[in-house]
Amino acid sequence: MESGYQIESRPKLGYRLLGSPDLLFPHELESLKSSLVGRRIEHRERADSTQRVAKQLALEGAEEGTVVVAEVQTAGKGRRGRRWFSPPGGIYLSIILRPQLEPPRVPLLTLLGGVAVAKALRRGCGLKPKLKWPNDVLLGGKKVGGVLTEVCAEAEVINHCVLGVGVNANFGVSQLPRSIRETSTTLLEELGRPVQRLRLAREVLEQVDRLYKGIRKPNKILEEWRSLDCTRGAWVRVDGAQGVFEGRALGINSNGALIVRLPSGDVKKILAGDVSIKLKGS
Ligand code: BTN
Numbered sequence: 001m002e003s004g005y006q007i008e009s010r011p012k013l014g015y016r017l018l019g020s021p022d023l024l025f026p027h028e029l030e031s032l033k034s035s036l037v038g039r040r041i042e043h044r045e046r047a048d049s050t051q052r053v054a055k056q057l058a059l060e061g062a063e064e065g066t067v068v069v070a071e072v073q074t075a076g077k078g079r080r081g082r083r084w085f086s087p088p089g090g091i092y093l094s095i096i097l098r099p100q101l102e103p104p105r106v107p108l109l110t111l112l113g114g115v116a117v118a119k120a121l122r123r124g125c126g127l128k129p130k131l132k133w134p135n136d137v138l139l140g141g142k143k144v145g146g147v148l149t150e151v152c153a154e155a156e157v158i159n160h161c162v163l164g165v166g167v168n169a170n171f172g173v174s175q176l177p178r179s180i181r182e183t184s185t186t187l188l189e190e191l192g193r194p195v196q197r198l199r200l201a202r203e204v205l206e207q208v209d210r211l212y213k214g215i216r217k218p219n220k221i222l223e224e225w226r227s228l229d230c231t232r233g234a235w236v237r238v239d240g241a242q243g244v245f246e247g248r249a250l251g252i253n254s255n256g257a258l259i260v261r262l263p264s265g266d267v268k269k270i271l272a273g274d275v276s277i278k279l280k281g282s
Pocket residue numbers: 048049050051052073075076077078079080082084091092093094135136145146147148164165166167
């Protein structure tokens with residue numbers, strides 16, 4: 001592939017760089033200020049899923065902080081076995097982490113990912129996203145990004161985790177399947193102009209790095225997540241391992257689980273599942 005850099009050639013004066021392509025090349029991303037996340041960047045023009053590539057690298061012993069980034073995914077993975085549609089123009093990356101964390105605390109990594117994306121959108125694009133438990137990044141109530149955490153653990157020990165981030169950036173919602181168009185948005189739709197994906201991807205990695213440093217004392221992550229939460233206080237429908245039910249979301253506990261009060265008054269702790277926000281009675 002052509003590198004896509006626009007270069008003006010001026011006789012005797014040499015070359016002048018007019019602009020660089022908006023591709024997520026490793027040498028552009030590697031200038032990260034961060035200390036751990038992004039130490040090694042693996043760039044693919046096309047991957048089936050950056051999660052799969054990152055998990056393979058992790059099994060082969062890739063160092064913590066390694067990032068796999070792709071311009072396009074042909075089999076992007078979402079939560080709960082769903083697909084993540086990944087046309088050109090989006091941000092698709094997976095980060096290998098080896099946290100010293102008890103397995104019940106793994107949901108904190110998903111929350112960390114959501115906070116990182118929300119902060120990056122704020123800093124990089126001036127937007128004010130909200131988070132819906134556990135991992136949806138929303139703009140105006142529509143999903144613009146998601147986080148997928150996959151863990152390889154043995155008994156009480158985590159071998160590695162792969163934290164995947166997808167952001168609908170420089171494409172229109174018409175690129176997404178009809179079934180999710182109503183509930184999804186993209187940065188292009190919201191801003192009316194393309195964003196600098198490189199800047200945004202860098203910002204995401206820097207934010208993950210910042211938050212990951214505090215993963216063993218997660219109060220800061222929980223506090224930041226709570227400040228972005230649009231679920232708390234809402235009437236929600238939960239579809240998870242414990243079945244489908246509705247109730248009032250009371251917020252998250254210190255492990256990142258969602259606490260919901262049922263109409264009966266009973267309180268449930270949700271570790272995994274889908275949550276939709278309802279108007280009571282609808
Ligand atoms: C979700 O909201 O369901 C999670 C979406 C996670 C998508 C990202 S894109 C980069 C990484 N590679 C994948 O195949 N999935 C994650």
